[in-house]
Amino acid sequence: MSQANFVIAPSILSANFARLGEEVANVIASGADWIHFDVMDNHYVPNLTIGPLVCEAIRPCTTAPIDVHLMVKPVDRIIPDFAKAGANIITFHPEASEHVDRSLSLIREAGCQSGLVFNPATPLDYMDHVLDKIDVILLMSVNPGFGGQKFIPGTLAKARLARAKLDAYAQASGRRIRLEIDGGVNAANIAEIARAGVDAFVAGSAVYGAGKDSDAHRYDSIIGALREQLANL
Ligand code: DX5
Numbered sequence: 001m002s003q004a005n006f007v008i009a010p011s012i013l014s015a016n017f018a019r020l021g022e023e024v025a026n027v028i029a030s031g032a033d034w035i036h037f038d039v040m041d042n043h044y045v046p047n048l049t050i051g052p053l054v055c056e057a058i059r060p061c062t063t064a065p066i067d068v069h070l071m072v073k074p075v076d077r078i079i080p081d082f083a084k085a086g087a088n089i090i091t092f093h094p095e096a097s098e099h100v101d102r103s104l105s106l107i108r109e110a111g112c113q114s115g116l117v118f119n120p121a122t123p124l125d126y127m128d129h130v131l132d133k134i135d136v137i138l139l140m141s142v143n144p145g146f147g148g149q150k151f152i153p154g155t156l157a158k159a160r161l162a163r164a165k166l167d168a169y170a171q172a173s174g175r176r177i178r179l180e181i182d183g184g185v186n187a188a189n190i191a192e193i194a195r196a197g198v199d200a201f202v203a204g205s206a207v208y209g210a211g212k213d214s215d216a217h218r219y220d221s222i223i224g225a226l227r228e229q230l231a232n233l
């Protein structure tokens with residue numbers, strides 16, 4: 001796969017929230033592709049983060065896609081709010097929705113790209129009957145709820161299985177679905193993850209941890225290091 005097809009999506013969960021607009025603009029200026037936006041509700045996951053108001057606030061800071069990862073239950077009520085707030089991609093966990101097909105449709109109807117998120121223990125079967133409604137599959141390589149956790153190695157085998165399903169679907173339909181990974185991604189493991197078939201990489205602590213406390217809080221060297229790994233597969 002060519003370098004241009006790889007997406008790097010820094011998670012603002014690890015950004016400096018007191019300077020969030022600048023943090024968003026700076027990772028994109030440093031070469032990132034998407035802004036990953038982690039929404040936690042202290043119910044589906046044991047942490048509480050940010051909602052549509054913050055999405056709306058950062059929307060003018062970049063033209064890059066905002067990739068909203070919903071870790072909330074219920075799912076459906078909040079989808080239109082994120083679409084109105086400027087989200088481009090909205091993904092959710094199938095266990096958090098009573099009607100997965102309906103939630104996917106709601107996201108598309110709101111004008112966004114849609115996707116399902118798989119926890120480490122969640123079987124991939126959830127995608128089987130809804131691929132036509134999916135633009136992105138997001139594999140969790142940590143248990144959701146917190147940044148800065150260690151990559152779970154078993155996710156590599158799962159990524160290969162997901163890649164095989166998505167390749168078969170692309171063959172049959174002519175439509176390519178992205179395979180994104182989230183949790184514990186860094187410059188030391190990104191190449192191995194890409195070789196397992198992943199083409200979009202969320203990185204929170206690895207990116208923002210590398211520059212947020214520096215005066216300029218720029219991220220060119222860490223994003224350059226991630227890209228260099230992807231260039232040498
Ligand atoms: C975890 C979140 C991740 C998190 C990744 O529930 O979904 O997006 O911010 O952080 P790192 O890259 O530090 O594991």
Ligand code: ZN
Pocket residue numbers: 011036037038069182202
């Ligand atoms: Zn996430």
